[in-house]
Amino acid sequence: MMRKLLLCCVLFSSVCIADSLTLQRWDTTSFSHLKQKYRQHAFLLVIWSLDCPACFKEFTALSRWKEQYPDSNLVLVSTDASEMQDDVIGVLNEYGLNNADVWIFSNENKATLRNSIDTNWFGELPRSYFINIQQKTFSHSGALTSNQLSQWQRIISTVKTLSQ
Amino acid sequence: MCTIPGLHEHFSWKEKLYLNNTKQISRFTLEAAMLSLVFLFTPIISYASCKNDSISVHCGKTPTSVFDEKGTLWIAFAQQGHVYVSHSDDLGKHYTTPIKVNPNPQKIYTNGENRPKIQIANHHVFVSWTEKTPGRFTGDIHFSRSINGGISFEPVKTINDDGLPIGHRFDAMTVTPSGTIYIAWLDKRDSHAAKQRNQEYAGISIYYAISTDQGKTFSNNIKIAEHTCECCRIAITSTGVDNATVMWRHIFTGGYRDHAIATLNQEKPTALHRATVDQWKTDACPHHGPSIDMTPHNSIHLAWFSNGDLHKGIYYGNYSTSLKSTNNIISIDHSPHASHSQVVEFHNIVWFVWKSFEKGQSVLKVRYSLDKGVHWSNADIIASTQANSDHPLLIHDHNNIYISWQTTNEGLRLIPLYVDSENTN
Secondary structure: OHHHHHHHHHHHHHHHHHHHOOOEEEOOOHHHHHHHHOOOOOEEEEEEOOOOHHHHHHHHHHHHHHHHOOOOOEEEEEOOOHHHHHHHHHHHHHOOOOOOEEEEEOOOOHHHHHHHHOOOOOOOEOEEEEEOOOOOEEEEEOOOOHHHHHHHHHHHHHHHHHHO | OOOOOOOOOOOOHHHHHHOOOHHHHHHHHHHHHHHHHHHHHOOOOOOOOOOOOOOOOOOOEEEEEEEOOOOOEEEEEEEOOEEEEEEEOOOOOOOOOOEEOOOOOOEEOOOOOOOOEEEEEOOEEEEEEEEEOOOOOOOEEEEEEEOOOOOOOOOOEEOOOOOOOOOEEEEEEEEOOOOOEEEEEEEOHHHHHHHHOOOOOOOEEEEEEEEOOOOOOOOOOEEEEEEEOOOOOOEEEEEOOOEEEEEEEEOEOOOEOOEEEEEEOOOOEOOOEEOOOOOOEOOOEOOOOOEEEEOOOOEEEEEEEEEOOOOEEEEEEEEEOOOOEEEEEEEEEOOOOOEEEEEEEEOOEEEEEEEEEEOOEEEEEEEEEOOOOOOOOOOEEEEEEOOOEOOOEEEEOOOOEEEEEEEOOOEEEEEEEEOOHHHOO
């Protein structure tokens, strides 16, 4: 009986996560809070939206990467309106990205929020920021490929090994 | 009706036409700056609170504005699953009760680049929009008309004729002087077919349909081009008596997302030509389509955005319909905050408006040219808002040109750019 219960828990764990998934509201202070939270750790910040075909192409690669490296720090920020929250959660569940640090733009002026992330960003999506252990940031516009994610993973792993 | 006391003596449009050298443009810049200041302090039209979900041009999403022949302002907007049409006889001070266009509620695309369109011709009101259908990046292009002055609308037509539950989105509509209605949109049928054959396919396609009986019926769908970008608005303008020209973000060989242009007639499009060479190689969604306006001089004013190797920011260019190339390319604003530009020539002045972000506010900026786009004034901020805002739209009646701009805090504003005191009551 206990074994069956355990099996059910494993099978439906993703559903449990899906049901309880809540998006944090991204405001003008969120990026600095994130940097604080991930201090001494590398993380990948990806900004996306529901109406961005290239973002979904990237999600396929991200999903594979996150499955392979579940401990990697991935932050996903949706620029959609808060009323689209359920659709955003649906996509995150579908791609198995519900274990990432997930956010949605607050109702503040979108231009203000964009500016709080990067004053040099033209607004194209997806937009990614690789933030290393020293908090140096490398930006990229367009869908990330599996190859780029592997390179990033190699860098993280190398730094981790060196610091141990 | 719109004259601003004390300024009319400075701003006769006939006077402006004589100001055609750089020195004189500087003088005009100063005057325009004064005008901008006046507008900044002109009380805006009162904005009804949207907290009670009232149906109005101020509370609805992505209102698109146009003037009819008589100077009546018409607005189409989306709210609570419906497209509505309302009009105003006093330049937006008061609006009529909005009339529902689609009787059955639909999910309607309203992300700025995708918005309901409205055109008025021969006392008929034509409306097109994109319905979000089940699935990802899917939609249908719809059309309805009113032949009783906007009192009621006829049953909704679906313009895409492939019957596939795929993407047909980003409709654009224009009506020619002869009365032909052109509707163009981005269409996934070719990429869908390629996918069925397990073939790689870059982007999607652009199609159009026409009506020669004032929107009673539409033609079969006609392909303009394959391999377009998927998420930017199409620019459309009528050309000559009976044709239309479209400009869109294309995916050129090598993955360069620059712009293409083609002229459409009732039977077929011309071959596409490259309108911009920005060398923007990206696999991103810019959500940032172009704008065009036909000139009386066999050329087309272009406004576009790129983040390419050659051009970054908002640009103006003049496309020669005979040479099939774009000349006189001007960087209007290279800052990363510059967005969603529009260009219109009105009474021999070329106006260029776009959105930007300065000192914590979204702002509208304007530049103008008195010599067909060769020289441009400095940028002036003419409106601002603290909260979210829609794309700005340049519209004009016979005498005046305005920016129609909806912002969350202020509602829909009609901001005059130019007041022709001599022709205004």
